[in-house]
Amino acid sequence: MSLLEVLHGILNLTTICDLLLDWAASRNHLDIIIYLHGLGHIGCTKDAMDWACEHGNIEMVMFLHAHGYNTCTSDGLDKALAFGYMDIVAYVRENNLAQHGDGFLDLIDIVAGNGLMAAVAYLEDLGALVSPKAMDVAAAKGNMATVQWLHEKYDAGCTYYALQDASMNGHIDIVKFVIDTYPYVCVPPYRHLYSRPIQGAMKLAATYGHLDIVKLLHNHKLDDEFSDDPVDGAAGNGHFHVVNWFYENRHERCTPRAVDLAARNNHFEMVTWLHERRHLVGSTDAGDSAASNGNLEMLQWLFRHSKSMFSNRIVYFAASYGHLDILKWLHANQIQGCTQDAMNGAAANGHLDVIKWLYQHRMTGCKPRALKSAAENGHVAVVKWLLANRMDGCPRCARVATEESQHSATESILKAVPRGQRDCNMCRQLCDQDYLAGKGICFCRLNKDLLFATAIVLAHDDDDDI
Template sequence: MMQLPYDDEKDVMTAAAGCGDLRVFQWLEATLGEDACVTAWTAAEAAQEGHVAMVQYLHDKYPDECSHIVPERAAEYGQLPVLRFLHEHCHHRWSSQVMDNAAGNGHVDVVRFLHEHREEGCTSMGVSKVGAHGHLAVVQYLSEHDILRSWTQVLIEAARGGHLDIIEFVFRKYVRGATSTQDAVRVEDLMKSGSLAAPSMSDVAATNGRRLSVIQFLDKRYPFPVADYTKLMDFAAAYGHLDVVQYLHFYRTEGCTTSALDQAAANGHLDVVQFLCARRPEGCTPQAMVSAAQNGHLEIFQLLYQQCMANVTRKRRVDWDQAKDRALAAAFVSAASEGHMDIIKWMLETRPGVWETLMPSQKAEMNEVAVHGHLDVLQLLRDRVGWCGTSERAMDGAAANGHLDVVKYLHETKSARCSMGAMDGAATNGYLEVVHFLHQHRSEGCTTAAIDGAAGNGHVAVVEFLLRHRKEGFTSDAMDNAAGGGYLEILLLLHAQPGSRCTTDAMDRAASEGWLRIVRFLHENRTEGCTVAAMDSAAGHGHLHVVKFLHAHRTDGCTTDAMDGAADQGFLNVVKFLQKHRREGCTTDAMDGAAKHGFLSVIRFLSENRAEGGTYYGMQNAVEQRNLDVAAYFHSLGLVIDEYGWELAMWLSDWAITELRRISPS
């Protein structure tokens, strides 16, 4: 068989289907032979791209693979010609997800076709995206044809998206212009119960677009509970919507809580902070200053420090003064750790004694300045307060994060120690320059974790340097990790070292990931071998090329997990190979798992070639996932359906009626 530049046959077949070139696809089929892997996802890829000829070819040759996934994908991307073909030729059961996908993505022509030719309909939750995305034309069509009876979720999502046109339409149609009392009550109850107010009014304030117009529209028509408006100003402030904050301040009386100013400060909304400080009495908590400092909002930090403290009541000021020093100390640590040089400078100039207010635990936390690479802050603190990192955490963390300038500074000023963790961390994360500096200028060295970590993350240059210049060596984790990550070059380097070792995990993990070249190398050059997990996991992930190699060249074998896993994921080509060439077989988990994911072709093959069959749980999986074709097939095998009998019987009846209508509309 020709070697293709893909890790798996399933990848290349799906990619070819998505491109829509039927000649290439057929050439791949001929080239791969029995290794060709065609699944429902292959057909779904062609449907998504609108390749009708490809979908038709797949339907004719692999009818079981054109499952419910295919029309769902076609509807999601608005591929009406594909849906027309599937409707006319494919006998698989569809679900309401098809119309849900079409409506949510604004494909009104697809929604119209489905309504006129199909029976599945849609769901209230499923089409809620129509409100979120502002598809008014779809909303109008759904309403005109009475397709959707509950508008709760659509309204909520429209409010979140700021789509006033949809909200106005729904209110005009179902409230002021309702054709029946029941229609009007539906929205009335929605509003009064708070199901719209509580989750969405706050969200409205948090959206972009016409959020204020939505709030004004709703505010004029329905009285909401006071608590909802309190939360609304809090949310509006947090998201920086000054227009909403101003409207609620001038036209409502509920106000807000301290959360409004706290969150506005944390998120850097200076205009909102200024307005709240000038107009509202609620004030803030000390956390406002801490958050502003942590996030680098100097102007807000200064405003809160100077103006807000002067505006709070005397009682609140006493409370504030008691917490002020603690808040400023926390703000100083937060700003320094995040590298906000301007805030640190301002605090040291405005409150020169702030350093002395830090508790020992806070001074220890200041080592994060080095860890995060803020050299300028380190230099400032050393000049102003004589501090420049005090623990191994400073240099170890700086090295692990690749901050060579900080590592050099700490080394030159002799202000902080490090441990072997410095080089270990730098090596693991691939920072060769840091590793080189530590090797040349420090004596702490490293541990075997250096090469182990670098090998597992694919840092070949670091591995080469450590092998050449260090003597700590490595453990079996190095080769195991390199093999599992697919890093053949590193594996070759480590293999060449005297005394190198790995475990069976190396080949097991490489097989699981589909790295055939690594599996072959380990088989031909190492003695550790593998376990049954190699073929089991390769089969479960659809790596047929690895399964075939292990079968042909190794004697470790596999377990029933191999076929069970392949069936569960729909890899029919793997299932067929195992059935033909292996004796381990499978368990009922194979058919039950395939049922859960709707892989009818796998189920059919297993039922025709294996004796294990499925169980009640397979039927349950099919019913719960609405894979009615699979459920019907299970039923044809004579499986007991127990408590799901009534629901399944109803679905089977509905399916039969739909099929009769499709075949004979009269």
């Protein structure tokens, strides 16, 4: 007996007013759809067949159609086409289940770039034309055979994105092909020429550690004229071999941002190397990142070499990510910056041990938001502790938040809290029926929004008086 059958025996799934067939289709479970259909469950919309189209599950499409469920939309049909599921496209069109959406002919570049020749032929019959974007797609994916096929059959060319994305992803054979075959696209265009940002082939190759491509671009003098510090990205990702090569062969040098990036990505050796060999000091982002990552060794090193890399938010980051050892070290070294935000962040992420320690050693308290954040994220132990030890936070407003996030355990706990002084001013004025009503309004949030809106109106009134 399956788990679903056990649940049906306990709950009677036909009484659950939810779109269970849609959920099953989204996970590509045809067997569950068949089971639910046999029970007579009716929780199904057009999303179910759209999911079947996207998954390429022709059997699911046919089952849903044969049993009278809602047909798919143009979105489902177009996704089937984009993934090359031509059997589904044919079935949907033959049975008039949906029509293509506006602009579907533009899909030809995606399917061509992915080498889906049957889909390309289908779109060509409808009048679509392959553009340079098709080779851009193929180049980014590293599909050399498709790149050559597009070049030989269509000669539509490519754009700078082909060089940039192939460089980023380490496809050196395609980088060579683009340089040799389409040299006119290898000069970076104006930064905002296209809708997608131009980041630069050299910068991306360096950032992701592809030194062979960096050397190739360097030998062809294909520099990124507008790229900011390509070597910083390499340092940030810990690519010593790339950083050393830049220092030995090019004029670019690391900036203090390299220290911040290396700290963010937990590359301690790179942080120390940049400081000791290149005399670079990062910003407070470096200290905040070390605290967020729980890297005590890096934090201690930063403290010894430059306290300027410690911000007044460092305690908040350590608390929010649950790093109690970091908090204890910061406290022992009298590093200030602890505010109510620290306990709020710990509560939102369920770090009860951190909350208890802050309560005992820092005495900063927390904001009313802490109870609500813990409740709506389902942190039962934190909710219980806050209710027992703090008077901050309105239980009713927190309960409303749990209803929206569907955390029944914390909702039940908050429902059991009697009305009292910890309720917000708005909730105190409610009658018992409105106070206990489900799907209520969070008056803390409503009141805050109202004050904000009033401030905006007053600001505009002041402008009119000038």
